[in-house]
Amino acid sequence: MKRRDFLTVGGKTAAAAGVAGAAAMTGPGPAKAGPAVRWRLASSYPKTLDSIHGAAERIAARVRGATDGAFDIQVHAAGELVPALGVFGAVSAGTVECGLTAAALAAERDPVLCFDTGIPFGLNARQHAAWMMHGGGAGLMGTVFADHGIVAFPAGNTGAQMGGWFRRAVNRPDDLRGLTMRIAGLGASVMERLGVSVRSLPGDALADALAAGTLDAAEWSGPYDDQRLGLHRGASYYYYPGWWEGAAQASLMVHRPLWDALPPSYRVILEQACAETGAWMLAKYDSLNAIALRQLVGAGVVLKPFPPAVMDAAYSAAFALYEERAESDTRFRTIYRAWGRFREEEQMWFRVAENSFDSYLYAQPGQPFADAAPRAAR
Secondary structure, eight states, X not given: OOGGGSOEETTEETTTTTOHHHHOOOSOOOTTSOOOEEEEEEESSOTTOTTHHHHHHHHHHHHHHHTTTSEEEEEEOTTTSSOGGGHHXXXXXXXXXXXXXXGGGGTTTOGGGHHHHOOTTOOOHHHXXXXXHHSSHHHHXXXXXXXXXXXXXXXXXXOSOOOEEESSOOOSGGGGTTOEEEOOHHHHHHHHHTTOEEEOOOGGGHHHHHHHTSOSEEOOSOHHHHHHHTGGGTOSEEEEOOTTOSSOEEEEEEEXXXXXXXXXXXXXXXXXXXXXXXXXXXXXXXXXHHHHHHHHHHTTOEXXXXXXXXXXXXXXXXXXXXXXXXXXXXXXXXXXXXXXXXXXXXXXXXXXXXXXXXXXXXXXXXXXXXXXXXXXXX
């Protein structure tokens, strides 16, 4: 076998480095491409969710197209290779080459990972992108992922999420006490402080759990995904806003030794595919959530805002939690303080420009074209 026919890791073949089982890199690629690379991508999401799981398929298609098929990533939905909540661990261990997931789903392993996805009462999608790209977030989170043997890239965002589905109304903070709720990340820790019993479940298990009464409440994402998962079949009350995720970033995670083994051109292509897919995902959610919300309300869903007292209780509990973690965890403190300074600056700017513009527009009466036929979901 010629040297160019097999990608090497640290001067040894992938097999000799102990990663051949994961990398499965074989044979020469097309004439104009580099070596053939075969990876498996484990998604935390079912195929039903054509936006967030679809992001994994889009990344794979972009990479395959840009390399004339030489870099081939085979996408597997939640449960096909590893459980939905096990993607982070599988990538860290090298059981799979890469995965698309939200780092917050691994919060029990390392709570600091939640800063990659988004934390309660944090940044919106644009602010989160600014923090990651220009505010030092990518570098800070890179050190966290490195501790787990992972390289990660932003690969999408849902935008601000909904506050989830409840089987009965929540009128005051005490109404949360005793509820069993599916919620992920640091939002779960905040809810526990408010008296909620928290469970971790994958998205495709939620509708049945709500309908059976084994869950009293569940949050997933926004109207488009929630409708596709059928969550409205098990609960009537749909709350907003999802204060635990003003933005929820999905990341493409790669087992670090395999990333180091990639040719530089393949690294660039993969990063570009993630960036392009990230813009595609957020735009799709922004477009289709409005349609799905209208359909859900039309079908009898009761849309309600969280009462101010509930929001205030959650806000106080969240920042008390952050301060406590910052006192006991040096790494959490370092990232939290840097994130907090950036958040203050962003809120000042958005309060002046974005919020004032949006608030004025939303207070105006509808224009004639609002009476046109509703858009259909694509």
